[in-house]
Amino acid sequence: MQKAFLSKLIYSTLLALSLFHAATAQSKLPQEAEGTLICRFPFRQYYGGVVVILAQLKGFSDTLQFILDTGSAGISLDTSTCVRLGIKLTPSERVVRGVGGSKRVDFAMDRTLVLPGLEVDSLNFHVNNYELISQVYGLQVDGIIGYSLLSRYNVLVDYNTEEVQLYTTGKFTYPKGGTLLHPTLTNIPIVNAQLRNGKTQCDSRYYFDTGAGMCLLFSKQYVADSAILSTRKKQRKVIQTEAQGLGGKMTMDVTTIGEFKIGNFSFRNVPVYVFDDQTNITAYPFLGGMVGNDLLRRFNIYLNYGKKEIYLLPNNHFREPFDYSYTGLVIYMIDGKIEITDIIKGSPAEKAGLKAGDIIVAINNLFTNNIQEVREQLKNVGTRPMLLISRNNELMLKKVLIKSIL
Numbered sequence: 001m002q003k004a005f006l007s008k009l010i011y012s013t014l015l016a017l018s019l020f021h022a023a024t025a026q027s028k029l030p031q032e033a034e035g036t037l038i039c040r041f042p043f044r045q046y047y048g049g050v051v052v053i054l055a056q057l058k059g060f061s062d063t064l065q066f067i068l069d070t071g072s073a074g075i076s077l078d079t080s081t082c083v084r085l086g087i088k089l090t091p092s093e094r095v096v097r098g099v100g101g102s103k104r105v106d107f108a109m110d111r112t113l114v115l116p117g118l119e120v121d122s123l124n125f126h127v128n129n130y131e132l133i134s135q136v137y138g139l140q141v142d143g144i145i146g147y148s149l150l151s152r153y154n155v156l157v158d159y160n161t162e163e164v165q166l167y168t169t170g171k172f173t174y175p176k177g178g179t180l181l182h183p184t185l186t187n188i189p190i191v192n193a194q195l196r197n198g199k200t201q202c203d204s205r206y207y208f209d210t211g212a213g214m215c216l217l218f219s220k221q222y223v224a225d226s227a228i229l230s231t232r233k234k235q236r237k238v239i240q241t242e243a244q245g246l247g248g249k250m251t252m253d254v255t256t257i258g259e260f261k262i263g264n265f266s267f268r269n270v271p272v273y274v275f276d277d278q279t280n281i282t283a284y285p286f287l288g289g290m291v292g293n294d295l296l297r298r299f300n301i302y303l304n305y306g307k308k309e310i311y312l313l314p315n316n317h318f319r320e321p322f323d324y325s326y327t328g329l330v331i332y333m334i335d336g337k338i339e340i341t342d343i344i345k346g347s348p349a350e351k352a353g354l355k356a357g358d359i360i361v362a363i364n365n366l367f368t369n370n371i372q373e374v375r376e377q378l379k380n381v382g383t384r385p386m387l388l389i390s391r392n393n394e395l396m397l398k399k400v401l402i403k404s405i406l
Contacts, residue, residue, distance in 0.1 A: 034170060034172075035171060037166075040117075042162055042164075043157075043164055044162065048293060049213065050210075051068040052065050053065075055145075057113065066144060067133075067145070069146045069209070069210055070150065073096075073147050074125075075123055075145055077142065078141060078143055079128065082127055089106040090106060090107045094107070096126060103128075107125060108125040108127060110123070111123050123149070130142075130144075137333075137371070138371035146187075150303055152169070154166070154169055154302070154304050156302050160315045169304075172304045172309065174302055174311040178314065179262070179311070179312050189207070189208040190205050191208045192205055193291065195259070198258060204226075204288030204289075205286075207282070209290050209291060214271070214292040215291075215292055215294045215322065218274050218288065218289040222282065229255065237255060237405050238253050238254075239326055239405050240344055240345075242342060242344070243273055252275040253273070254272070255272060256324070256405060262295075270322060294322070298317045298318045300313045300315045324381055324404040325378060325404065327349045327403070328345075328349040329343065329400070331375075338369060340355070351401075353398055354400065359389060360388075360389055362388040382404070386399050
């Protein structure tokens, strides 16, 4: 008995010493440094929550406007901006894809981006024509900032203060109350999310795309195979509209999904665009589609690409209603004027007598050439705003009903 007791005592002592040495060794391991703030700068939000920041290229005095886009696998400049600045381009065989098509691009090699308080060097900008995107937002889009910059820093996009903060890489301490995502990440983050429509549930993966001014984007192929928009309950409205992206314009259907869940947070009756994805930009069947910034802007977004982490913290916009408005008007800023470029057949705009080519001069007695202000006025479902339009140099009034896609 005494020998057994001594054996147990020796074993317990050795175990305790082993655990002590292990704990001591662990405490001596170097602790990962917290990312430190490098710089902070403001941004502005445009249609669909898209973030636009100001920056310069080293060697040029022009202030340029860039979209901050997690859906971009690199960094890019607009074709006309390169021509205006006289930037030499290097031909390549690289092909970029987007909604509406794909194209080969040239590069502006080894350039330095100048942000407030920071210079980012050794950047290779691919070059695209962003004229159409500029017309959508009513401003000159000089480029898009994506993975090439975002991968170098820890990034906070704060929609409450409309500010971007860049930190050194390393540990990122997140505030309480949010949800931590562990995306698959090569150049564009891919996150898991859950859809529910009636009794149909679908778990899939989606591009995390702050450069897309919409909530959700699915391909018709994904919708057909998953049957996620099919339900025995009352049929949801499906309305034809138009969307824009790299490669041009494209006809899409817009409807709503019953529930969308990302991390710990759920949203109901979420607008979703559905299109014929001929170039497979949504990477189906590997992915289900794309989550855009009209949904993501409801969170302050912490990007830690080095750790493959994205943290979403609900912000002041979290409970804002989604935009369900529908008029059938397709408008762009062209040559400083807000032009109706298309009218969806059978839409309220067609019934109101509006036509492609009409110029919107005023809405509800607000005379403006700010396309953002006009779009805000066209979001009030159930109202009939009065449009003052110019057609063939003749002014006329048209009242259009704003319907809901619900």
